[in-house]
Structure formats: structure tokens, C-alpha cells
Amino acid sequence: MSDLTIGRESAGIAAQSASDLYRAVWRWHFYAGLLVLPFMITLAVTGALYLFKDELDAVIHADLKRVEIQQSAVKVAPSAMVAAALAAHPGTTLKYTDPTSPDASVEITVNTPAEGKLAVYVDPYDGKVLGSLPDRGTVMWTIRYLHSLKYFGSTARMVIEIAAGWSILLVGTGIYLWWPRRQTGGVLSVRGTPKRRVFWRDTHAVTGVFVGFFIVFLAITGMPWSGVWGGKVNEWANGNNFGYPAGVRTAVPMSDEHLDHVAKTSWSLEQAQVPESPAGHHGAAPISLDDAVSTFDRLGLHRGYAVNIPSAPTGVYTGSVYPDDVAQQRVVHLDQYSGKPLIDMSYADYGPLGKWLEWGINVHMGQQFGLANQLVLLAACIAIVALAVSAGVMWWKRRPQGSLGVPPMPSDSRVFRGLIAILAVGGVVFPLVGVSLVVMLALDWGFGRARMVRKA
Template sequence: MSVTALEPGARRAADRASSDLYRAVWRWHFYAGLLVLPFLISLAVTGALYIFRDEIDAIVHADLKRVEVPDSATRVAPSALVDAALAAHPGTAVKYTDPAMPDASAEITVNSAGEGRHAVYVNPYNGEVLGTLPDRGTVMWTIRYLHSLKYFGPTARMIIEIAGGWAILLVGTGIYLWWPRRQNGGVVTVRGRPRQRMFWRDLHAVTGLFVGGVILFLAITGMPWSGVWGAQVNQWANGNNFGYPTGVRVAVPMSDEHVGHIAPTSWSLEQARVPQSPTAGHGARAITLDEAVAMFDRLGLHRGYAVSLPTSAEGVYSGSVYPDDLTQQRVVHLDQYTGKPLIDMSYADYGPLGRWLEWGINVHMGQEFGRIGQIVLAGFCLGVVVLAVSAGVMWWKRRPSGSLGVPPLPTDRRVFRGLLAILAVGGIVFPLVGASLVVMLALDWVYVRVVQRRASVVSA
């Protein structure tokens, strides 16, 4: 038999193998979408809003956060602002936040038995108390907690890791399905009309082409907030919970308190331990808040820094600021008796991993490229919503009546082996994702058996 005579058979075998692989990838793309798309819509909408958090908060809470700048523009001393806040809302002052802009109010965090922790907003030019909100009670903190699922407890937040891992799978399989295969359209153009499934298929594919890379980036940079993977990487990045990267040269006594518990901080420093004031117990006079703020100003902390007040004889004044400009990130701990900096740490002191993580998080939060970056990122969030909606419409138009519409199994099940090997590697890197993959495999096996049993009953 000649080689030429074998060519049609070989070609058919190759086409069948390609079709089987396509079916296998399509099936797992379907499952990934089934799990992820509802979360992607929620994450995209809340994320797009949070990108403009300062602008939205300034509008919604204008009566609390904005003040008129007088001609003299002379500010009241920080201690007087704290006294005014405590006179209106008695309790213990635990944090003072410096106004970030000339027309911004000062924020005093007060802890009281009746109200718990709450933020009191004070006019920095005349000491007038403007009002109060629960601590982190602004509309944008609400959006942030919805975005991270923090409202639903630590177990629900693990969904972030699962959704992130499956989003990565969604992008990988989606690129394979989009890859041009001798078609004339649907690659970078949309064919048909909205009443046709082809329109929604092309809209989904083309949108996925443009936003897929961003989904991948956001999924990876969002992983630090996940329940299992994020917590482990955070602990590892912090060097056995000490948290201070190479480049910080001063060895001081450490407390059991962590930076993330006393003030908002960068993700990679949440587990960093706060130092103790070594002068405690020597009869020294503690410096005032005004003196501490003056020291922070001399050290050049970016405007808008927060000062956590010492709550014990060994405590410290902790100044921290995380502006849009990464290079201006700073954490400074002062001895509460001498005012001497015990730790002075900036972005430049982070190790390579810390710098990469913080840069990724900064981009993820829309802080890195100014207003243009905010608009572009919000546009990609809109694209994610279009991607999810087009997937739902396309599935609805394609699915057979009374069926879930799961893509067909390949005729040769062996094509699953390579795909499952890739999935297994991803499951090892992201444990919760791996566990969800096992559950999905089991559910798929059960689904196949149910369909086969129904088919046998009908044929009988």
C-alpha cells in the first residue's frame, strides 16, 4: 500500500485527534466559566468602583472629608484636634490621620465602650468636629469588603483563591478555543446580529482576546488576599513573621503586635511585628503627639500619613503612608519617650519579591498610572462584564431544551491526560484550586453516568 493511499486515513485520524482535544478543552472551559463568571461580574463591578475610591468618597462623604481652606491656612495642632474629637465622642484616641490635601479633614480614630472604633472627622483649621462614621465605614470600604468577600467571613474569602485559579484556567483554555482555525471571522471582528448565536460567540471570543491578559494579571495579583495561598505566601515573604525586609539595619526589641492590626498597611507587611520602646520603665517623659507629628514631618513622610498612638508603656508612635506613588510608601516607628526612629522602612528597603508583590497590588488597585490607568482598568472591568454576559447568552442559545448543555466528551478519553496533568500542577501551586478540581472531576463523572443511564433507558 502506498503512502499516498494512507494519507486520507492519517488526515482523518489527525482531524479526529484535534477535534477530541478541542472538545476536552471546551468542556473544561465551560466548567471554569460555570464556576467563575458570577464571581467575575461581582469582582469587575466592585473593582471598577473601587478604582475611583478617593473620588467617590470625596463626593459621598463631602460633608466629612472636605473643608474650606481659609486665607491664613494655619492648622490647629494635632493634639488639639484629638481633644476636640474626644470632647464630642469620648473614648480613647488610637490613631491620627494627617490631611492628605489642603482641603481635606483630619481623621481621628476613637475607641469607646459604647460605639467601638469609629472615625471622627475634624476641620484642621478651626478644630470643628464635622461628624463621625464607624471605623472603615465609608462607602468605598463597603465596596472593598464586598470585592474581597470579607463580609462573609474567612471561609467565604477562600472563594477568592478558587475563583482566581479557575480564572487562570478560563483564560488558558479560552485562548486555545479562540485560536484561528481557517475561519474568516470571529478572530478580531464580530459577525452576525444580536439575535444570532454567532454574534455572541464572536463577541465573547474577541472580548476575551482583549481582556484575557488583564484577567490573568488581576487573578494572579489578587491571590495575595486569598485565604490559603495568600496567607502562606504572606508569612513566607515576611521572613518567619518578623516582616522586615533586608535593608533595615536596626535591631530593636519586638512586641507581639503586628503592623496589620494597628493601621492600614501594604499586604506584604501585614505580619510585620511592631517594635517596643526600649526606654520604657526608665522614668522618661513620653513625647506628645505634636512632637511625634513634627518628627514625622521632618522625616518627610508623604502627606496623608496615619499615626497609630501608643497604647501601653512599651508602645510606639507608628507612622505609615501608602500613596499611589510606590516609592513614597513608608513605615516609621518612633520610641514614644525619645522620639528616636526605631524602624524607618520604605519601598526601597523591600526585597525583590516584596517590591514585585507591592507593584502588582498597586496596579491591581488602580494606583500606578494615574487617571489614565484608572480609566483603562475600568474599561477592562467593563470588558469582563461583557465577556461574562456574552458567555451566558451564548450558552442559553446553544443549550438543548431540558439539558445543561455541557460540551460533548471527546471520543478518545486519553486526550484528557495531558490536560489533567496541567490542571494537577495548578492544583499543587494553589491548593484550594486543586481541591475544587477534584470535586469538579467527581461531579463530571457523576454527570456522565447519569446522562448515559438516561440514554440507555430511552433506547430500551
């Protein structure tokens, strides 16, 4: 064998190895897309709408949420507005929500015997009841529940967790397939016309490389809401501090109730225990809602805070607010008898992991950087839909008649095993993704064996 022949043989082996790796990556990119793209379209559409939740709710529910500003009028006391809400809808008052702006109404949550929990809207200038909706019954709450698949139970929410993990795999394999290999078209430009498959291939590749960062960011920052991974990481992050860092917790009695069961709260405080109003007040009367609201105003809570009203002798007034600026997040518990703060918790008190996650969640929801945040993520959501559509069209044009069109297996199985080993690392970090990976491997092996038997 000559030196020239040996050189050609080595080059041929290298080319075959590169081709096998490409096939392996392409095959798993196809599987990831098969699992993820239907969910990505749903998440992108509902997410794009929810970015503008305040603006859309203000328009859709303008008759309930918007009031005419009266410059010279003195606002009605919170207790008087609660009385008006109870007169219209008899029951028990659970929560008073401060108006976010001068033209916003007050929202009072009432638990009624006949209609369940209601959000009753009251004009803060004249105390008139504007109307009511079921609690969390606005259009944007519906969109939010559709986005998280909360309507479909815990199993569906696990599917979202799997989709988030596989979307990261989708981006990683997609970047490898996009990576320039001496070609100029389809890297940053789109070739051909919509009639040709290359147009959809280039549209998919170019869109994907620009939106890939956002897909990974949204997947990671959405994980805290997931059923398994999010719940376990939440427990680990909070540890034995019950959500409150040791420097914030004070020597006050703590109930067995967690803040997430009492008030809408941030991810970092879901496991935080709620303190109790100390016993031994010798028959002292509780402070009024007006006093509690006045205290929260004096403490400087951001406008739009919610006040959860105590329902038991040891209960507390809880003021909580989660505005667009994550630095303004705050939770304050007041002794219902003395009105003194028992725990005053702000974003600055979160641990490093809590701070990072809360910041990421705020950006994920389009809140942290105002309109720019909303518009950038809106563009990302539109690009994600375009990515999914172009993938579908490209597959349809490529697939053989009567076949699913799964990319071919690499001829060297060692390349395939190496790729699976890398994917398995993601499966360890995200357990549900790992389980789904094992299922996909089993199905892939089973279909492969079935095809071999048919050919034999």
C-alpha cells in the same frame, strides 16, 4: 491497502485527534466559566467602583472629608483636634490621620464605650468637629469588603481564591478556542446581529482575547489577599525576618504584636513585628502627639500618613503611609519617650518578591499610574462584564431543551487525560484550585456514568 488509503486514514486520525482536543478544551472552558463568571461580574462591578474610591468618597462624604481652604490661617495643633474629637465622642484615641491635601479634613479614630470605633472628622483650620462615621464606614470601604467577600467570612474568601485560579484556566482555554483555524470572522471582528448566536460567540471571543491579559493580571495580583495562598506565601516571603529585611531591623526590643494588627499596612509588612520603646527612661514623660507629628513631618512622610498612638508604656508611635506612588510607601516607629526612630522602613527596603507584589497590588487598585491606570482598568472591568453576559447569552441560545448543555466528551480519553495533567500543575501552585479541580472531575465522571446507565 493502497498508499492513498493509508494517507487518508492518517489524515482522518489527525483530524479526529484535533477534534478531540478541541472538545476537551471546550468542555473545561465551559466548567471554568460556570464557576467563575458569576464572581467575575461581581468583582468587575465592585472593582470598577473602587478604582475611583478617593473621588467617590470625596463626593459622597463631602460634608466630612472636604473643608474650605483658609490661606492665612494657622492650622490647629493635632492634640487640640484630638481633644475636640474626644469632647464630641468620649473614649480613647487610637489614630490620627494627616490630611492628604489642603482641602481635606483630619480623621481621628476614637474607641468609644457606647459606639465602638469611630472615625471622627475635624477641620484642621478651626478645630471644629464635622461629624463621624463608624471606623471604615465609608461607602468605599463597603465596596472594598463586597469586592473581597469579607462580609461573608473566611469560606467565601476561599471561594474568591478558587475563582481567581479558575479564571486563569478560563483565559488559557479561551485563547485556544479563539485561535484562528482558517476562519476570518470571529477573530478580530464580530459577525451577524444580536438575534443570531454567532454574534454573541464572536463578541465573547473578540472581547476575551483583548481582555484576557487583564483577567490574568488581576487574578494574580489579587491572590496576595486570598485566605490560603496569600497567607502562606506571605509567611514564606517574610520568613524569619518578621517582614523587615535584616539590614533594616535594628538592635531594639521587639514586641509580639504584628503590624497588621496595629495599623492598615501593605501586604509585605503584615507579619512585621512592632518594636517596643526601650525600658529604663527613669520616669521620663512620653512625647506628645504634636511632637510625634512634627517628627514625621521632618522625616518627610508623604502627606496623608496615619499615626497610631501608643496605649502602653512600651508602645511606640507608628507613622505609616501607602500613597498612590508605591515608591512612597513608608513605615516609621518612634520611641514614645525620646521620639527617636526605632525602625524606618520604605518600599526600597522590600525584597524582590515584596516589591513586585506591592507594585502589582498598586496597579490592581488603579493607583500607580494615576488617571490612565484607572481608565484602562475601568475599560477592562466593563469588558469583563460584557464577556460574562455574552457567554450567558451564547450558552442560552446553544443549550438543548431541558439540558445544561455541557460540551461533549472527547472520544479519545487519552486527550482528556493529557489536558487534566496540565490543569493539575495549576492545582499544585494553587492548592484550593487543585481541590476544586478534583471535585469537578468527580462530578463530571459521576454525571457521565449516570448518563451511560440511563442509556443502557
